[in-house]
Amino acid sequence: MAETNFPTATAYPEGAERLSEEQREAMRGEPPFAEAPPTDSRLVRALKEAGITAGLIAVLTVFFFAFKTDIAAGGLALTADPIQWIVWIAIAFVGRFVLSYLVFANDKPTVGGWKKITAATAGWPVGKVIGAILLLVALTLPFLLSTFLPSQNRYLLDLSILILTYVMLGWGLNIVVGLAGLLDLGYVAFYAVGAYSFALLATNFDLGFWVCLPMAGLFAALWGVMLGFPVLRLRGDYLAIVTLAFGEIIRVVLLNWANFTGGPNGILGIPKPTLFGLEFNRGAGSFSDFFGIPYSPIQRFIFLYYIILALALLTNFVTMRMRKLPVGRAWEALREDEIACRSLGINTVNVKLTAFATGAMFGGFAGSFFATRQGFISPESFTFIESAIILAIVVLGGLGSQLGVVIASVVMIGGIELLRNLTGLQAIFGAGFDPTEYRMLIFGLAMVLIMVWKPRGLVSTRSPSAIYKAKKKIGADLVAQGEGH
């Protein structure tokens, strides 16, 4: 007697979804039948693969490594550098051979042990512990730096400010992309609106940072609604490309509307923030004067650091609270299935617009912080590449994960910045070698590699905000994140 057995949510055994994930992993891209056993030995096969790879590299790079075009006296000249080309081919051959012979041919996947570890720790509140530690480090960072690394204090503090700016932007974009599932490639537009509204208000009406900050956020939110309204009907990739177009339109307008925005010259002399009217400079009425401590330029950096930390934490706090409110749940519902959302009576127009507006507002805050930190802005700072970096941080961190954004920002921005210090490589590659040239190259490559390695991002499991009966971990694989519905 066949018994129909409907699997209910409670009927799934422990680890079932992990099992199905593994099965899917195994089947991906492969035909569902066994291939004929390879006749070549492992060595021959590895050599063959290495040969193919080397040949491919030879074809790909012949016009980039072996021959180069240079500007010469009468136009262009060609310089040949076959040594470099051959070196790269050799590297490709050896690298592929080692991979094929030692790694790919191995029957036991080396990641097995790691999976066990992550499975064992699945029940622990790892995220909360890491989050608390990170928060503690972030709060005390300026003092830690001045105690332990006084020589590089200023540089590291500046880097931390930069990373925190990206953390904040990432958290802001996470509302739009991670929670509401609206793929936005033009987020930098709101960053620009925030920066320009603060800069214009400050230089034209002589207003201070703290007055302009909420106004900049408000303007950006308004733009979020204005740009969000026409794209309500679009989904997925189409939404992405239209938001990209909007971002570019705003940049081109900023570039060409010279008598309002200053055009390519940008806006100079944006005021620095003050602490209740106390400025961070020498002389009477300044911060150091008021508190009777010796002046040091680092004080302003510490102040800026705490401003951006507070703004970022505000973003995080608001997001976490919003997720518990009806509107936040509507965002997540919208991400999972727009049609279901609509049939349950959720007003998708309002839900989408609030997501755009909230995300844009935090972008605007971050923008005005950027303007006040730099003291100078120009359209150069708001290119598409910025949007791509912010989106990369959100996606690589794991969509919808707040902790993931922090980790991704530190890895991507901080890791790239580390290149500056790798001057030791000049000994290997010659004196003309400048590691900072390779920043964006490595950034792009890292985006590809991290995505291929972990398509769900670095932090890929998260608990749902709305709980029915018992709290359960859901594999990120089971939610249709970022489908852009």
Added chain:
Amino acid sequence: MEYFLQQLINGITLGSIYGLIAIGYTMVYGIIGMINFAHGEIFMIGSFIALTVFLALAAIGVTFLPLVLLLMVIVAMVCTAAWGWTIERVAYRPLRGSFRLAPLITAIGMSIFLQNFVQITQGARVKPLPPQIQGGLILMNNPNGIVVQISWMQIIIIAMTIVLMAGFSLLISKTSLGRQQRACEQDRKMASLLGVNVDRTISLTFVIGASLAAVAGMMYLLYYGVIDFYIGFIAGVKAFTAAVLGGIGSLPGAMLGGLAIGLIETFWSGYFSVEYKDVAAFSILAIVLIFMPSGLLGRPEVEKV
């Protein structure tokens, strides 16, 4: 009137280049449903390879122009096709079956990588190439001194586009590869059950798209005479606009959209302002997607539950 005609000719030339790039977008979107963000960079790589081949030939003393052009086209198409194949293999194939955002992110990453790769290896400065094909046909010679002229270069570009389009249409409609491609477009799983090698078909789609983009890159180089590592982004977005305008997934649509974008951009710069020509193209993209999401010749997308 003369001015209008001249702009029309210029617009059609530009539109041909956009159309050739747009085919790459529309084919890839049709077959795997993703925006190949790195396609603009493929176009840029194609033009750099063409430039290098040109200089290499000049260095060894080959100056017979038709031969030079032929070699440029062939080498650029082959090498750029290899790039297209590699990009698909490295960045997109491992993510097939993953969620939709994943390949888009790798595509953006690939685009950043390629831009910087070319910038580092070939230098960041603009590369000028003196015009190789000069002169043209004078269509109208007004006594006021206004001349309407179609240059040989423009004729070559338009003729080459027509030839490539005709060949390509034949490839899609008549050959077995074209049939496999259309089958994969309709239903990848079913096609693979019926014995179509889906991976190979998708790879070939990238190869074809890349080689057409290489031709576009070479023609861009010869027509404008300056290239740099950044030309791919704007050209890519505009070609994507063309693909969307024509109806994504439709090949005649891509060509039509390319022509439309080329004409709009040329007339906009000719009659309104050059500074805002990109804004015009981007606005059209937004307007088309909002009011006519299936484009001119595309099929409407049916949303199933």
